[in-house]
Amino acid sequence: METDAAPSARSRAKDTYGIVPNLIDELAHHNPAAAVVYLDADQALMEGVLSPAEQQAVCLYLALVNESRYDAVVHSRMCLDVGVSPDDVHALLDGEAPEEPRLAALVEATQRVADERGWVDQEGVEALSAQGVDQGALYEIIALFGVKRFSGIVDHLSGLNTDEALESTEERFDDLPERPETVDVRRFFIG
Amino acid sequence: MSAATPDAAARVLQSAKEAFGFVPNLIKEMCDHNPAVAQLYMAAMSSLEGGVLSPAEREGVVLTVSRYNDCHYCTKAHAASCVAAGVSPEDVNAINSGGLPGNERLRNLAQATRLLLDKRGWLDEEDWAMLRAKGITRAELYDIAAIAGIKSISNYINHVASTDVDQPILDTLYQQGVAGEEA
Numbered sequence: 058m059e060t061d062a063a064p065s066a067r068s069r070a071k072d073t074y075g076i077v078p079n080l081i082d083e084l085a086h087h088n089p090a091a092a093v094v095y096l097d098a099d100q101a102l103m104e105g106v107l108s109p110a111e112q113q114a115v116c117l118y119l120a121l122v123n124e125s126r127y128d129a130v131v132h133s134r135m136c137l138d139v140g141v142s143p144d145d146v147h148a149l150l151d152g153e154a155p156e157e158p159r160l161a162a163l164v165e166a167t168q169r170v171a172d173e174r175g176w177v178d179q180e181g182v183e184a185l186s187a188q189g190v191d192q193g194a195l196y197e198i199i200a201l202f203g204v205k206r207f208s209g210i211v212d213h214l215s216g217l218n219t220d221e222a223l224e225s226t227e228e229r230f231d232d233l234p235e236r237p238e239t240v241d242v243r244r245f246f247i248g
Numbered sequence: 249m250s251a252a253t254p255d256a257a258a259r260v261l262q263s264a265k266e267a268f269g270f271v272p273n274l275i276k277e278m279c280d281h282n283p284a285v286a287q288l289y290m291a292a293m294s295s296l297e298g299g300v301l302s303p304a305e306r307e308g309v310v311l312t313v314s315r316y317n318d319c320h321y322c323t324k325a326h327a328a329s330c331v332a333a334g335v336s337p338e339d340v341n342a343i344n345s346g347g348l349p350g351n352e353r354l355r356n357l358a359q360a361t362r363l364l365l366d367k368r369g370w371l372d373e374e375d376w377a378m379l380r381a382k383g384i385t386r387a388e389l390y391d392i393a394a395i396a397g398i399k400s401i402s403n404y405i406n407h408v409a410s411t412d413v414d415q416p417i418l419d420t421l422y423q424q425g426v427a428g429e430e431a
C-alpha cells in the first residue's frame with residue numbers, strides 16, 4: 058500500500074518535469090523516500106558546473122554503460138532538447154565519441170570513472186584538466202555516475218516502461234540498449 | 249551554466265557542521281571543487297533517512313556499499329555510524345573485511361546489496377525467490393539502490409582525492425573498539 062508521501066513525491070516530479078516519469082512513479086509507489094532522493098539529486102545538479110547539454114551527454118553515455126533502455130530513451134530526448142546534435146546522440150547510443158570536442162572530452166572522463174571505478178589518479182586528473190575537464194567537472198561526472206547507477210538498477214529491477222511522452226523518441230532510435238541474454242556478474246572482491 | 253555560488257558552499261558547510269558536529273573532509277573536498285555535488289550528497293543522505301530501513305540497517309547497507317567500492321574513507325566513517333546506530337563492532341568488522349555479519353537481518357541485507365551491485369539489478373527468478381525467502385522487500389531494494397548510487401559518489405570522490413579520514417572519526421572508532429579495517 059502506498060504511503061501519504063507518494064503523492065507529494067509525484068507532485069514534486071510533475072512540477073519539475075511536467076510529467077511524472079515512470080521511474081519516479083515506481084519509486085513513489087513502493088518507497089517515496091527513494092523517489093525524493095532522486096529528485097534531490099537532480100535538483101542539486103541544476104546548480105552544477107556542467108551545462109545542461111554536457112550533463113545530458115554524460116547521462117546518455119552512462120545509460121549505455123548501465124545498459125538501461127529507460128534511461129537511454131529519457132536522455133536521448135533530453136540531449137536533443139538541450140542542443141546536443143542528433144548525430145552526437147546517435148554516436149553516443151552506438152558507443153562512439155561525440156563529434157563535439159567538449160562533449161567528447163567529458164565522455165572520455167566518464168568512461169574513465171566507470172572503467173576505473175573512480176580511481177582516477179593525480180596524473181589522470183591532470184590529463185583530464187588539460188582537456189578542459191577540471192576537478193569540479195570530474196566530481197559532477199561522478200555524481201551523475203552515482204545517480205544513474207541508482208536509476209539503472211531500478212530500471213533493471215522493475216522493467217520500467219518508456220514514458221508515454223517519449224514513445225516517439227523510442228521509435229526514432231533503433232540502437233537503444235536491451236537486456237543482455239546473459240548477465241555477467243561483476244564482483245571485485247571475494248565475500 | 250548556473251554554477252553554485254560561494255554562498256551555496258557556505259550553506260552546505262554549515263549544514264554539514266550541524267549534522268556531524270564538524271565539517272568532514274569529504275564535504276570540504278566536494279565544496280572546494282563543486283558545491284552542487286556537496287549539496288546533492290547532503291540532501292540525498294538526509295532523504296534516505298525517510299526510507300524503509302532502520303538506522304542500523306541503513307548504515308549496514310551504506311557500509312556494505314562502501315566496502316564493495318573499496319572506499320578507505322567511508323569504510324571508517326560509516327563503521328563509526330554503524331556502531332552508533334547499534335550495529336556490533338564484530339558485524340562492522342565482518343562487513344569491512346568482505347565477510348558477512350552474524351546478525352541475520354544485517355547478513356540478509358549485505359547479501360542483497362552485493363547481489364544488486366554484482367548484477368546491477370538484473371535479478372533472475374532464483375534471485376527474487378532467494379530475496380523473498382530472506383524477507384527482503386522491493387521497497388527495501390529501492391532503498392539499497394538509492395544508497396548504492398549515492399554512496400558511489402562519495403566513494404569514488406574519495407578515490408580521486410585520497411581524502412584524509414577525519415580525526416574525530418578515528419577517535420570515535422577507537423572509543424568504540426572498532427579496528428577499522430583498511431579498504
